[in-house]
Amino acid sequence: MASPDGIKMTWLGHSTFLIESDGNRILIDPWVMGNPACPDDLKDPGPLDAILITHAHFDHIGDAVELGKKTGAAMVSIPETSHWLGSKGLENLVEFNKGGTVEVAGVKAHMTHAVHSCGITDGDQVLYGGEAAGYVIEFASGFKLYHAGDTAVFSDMALIGKLLAPDWAMLPIGDHYTMGPRSAAEAVRLLGVKHVVPMHFGTFPALRGTPDELREAAGDVVNLEVHDLEPGRSIG
Ligand code: NI
Ligand code: MN
Numbered sequence: 001m002a003s004p005d006g007i008k009m010t011w012l013g014h015s016t017f018l019i020e021s022d023g024n025r026i027l028i029d030p031w032v033m034g035n036p037a038c039p040d041d042l043k044d045p046g047p048l049d050a051i052l053i054t055h056a057h058f059d060h061i062g063d064a065v066e067l068g069k070k071t072g073a074a075m076v077s078i079p080e081t082s083h084w085l086g087s088k089g090l091e092n093l094v095e096f097n098k099g100g101t102v103e104v105a106g107v108k109a110h111m112t113h114a115v116h117s118c119g120i121t122d123g124d125q126v127l128y129g130g131e132a133a134g135y136v137i138e139f140a141s142g143f144k145l146y147h148a149g150d151t152a153v154f155s156d157m158a159l160i161g162k163l164l165a166p167d168w169a170m171l172p173i174g175d176h177y178t179m180g181p182r183s184a185a186e187a188v189r190l191l192g193v194k195h196v197v198p199m200h201f202g203t204f205p206a207l208r209g210t211p212d213e214l215r216e217a218a219g220d221v222v223n224l225e226v227h228d229l230e231p232g233r234s235i236g
Helices: 064-071 079-087 157-163 181-191 211-217
Strands: 007-011 017-021 024-028 050-052 074-077 093-095 101-104 107-113 120-122 125-127 133-138 144-147 168-172 195-199
Touching: 007 195, 050 064, 064 079, 074 079, 074 101, 079 093, 079 120, 157 181, 168 181, 181 195, 181 211, 195 211
Parallel strands: 024 050, 050 074, 074 093, 144 168, 168 195
Antiparallel strands: 007 017, 017 024, 101 107, 107 133, 120 125, 133 144
16 A cells, blocks of 8 residues: 655545646646635635646536636546537646546546536536546555546445555545445455545535545444544645
């Protein structure tokens, strides 16, 4: 199991994380300005090399267009969402699809499946955004981080565990729009990970799952560490 030494992971609240490694800055799911969980001093995440988008719901791409224009970061997403970003004037687009891998900002990003929807709210319309996805991010050190995006649990997480073998997993636990703690515990078993960073909980009252509920539901998993962050706090 590779360790995250030298990699700094900061939770900006909800599903948004800033990952700093080898001088590169990667933002996963750009929702900061409108994100009620994001601390005021982090609503401007600063320079970015890449922005990874799991899916097009507003609570994941709310600030994608503005941050992409401001930073010039590579915008990494599934093709249909990428096309929409292009229609909004973004030019540094990296589109690929599930099962594929791209090299960006010093890492390899593998796109994984997610069981969720992906409509883009644009004015009063909901546009087709492709499908929801997740990423396994492989760092130069060999450390592999899975950001599941929004998803229900699915049995092919075992395949992600087998083929991509993530060391750590960022998993939604809030329930309502994604899996809750009991399903997330099954995701932990399927993936075979020993380190979990819970996300997509507490932002709104409906997202009621808690890290303690995950700990209890996954009590049978030997040596599991649930890294229970506050928004704005970092690991590494
Ligand atoms: Ni969603
Ligand atoms: Mn969401």
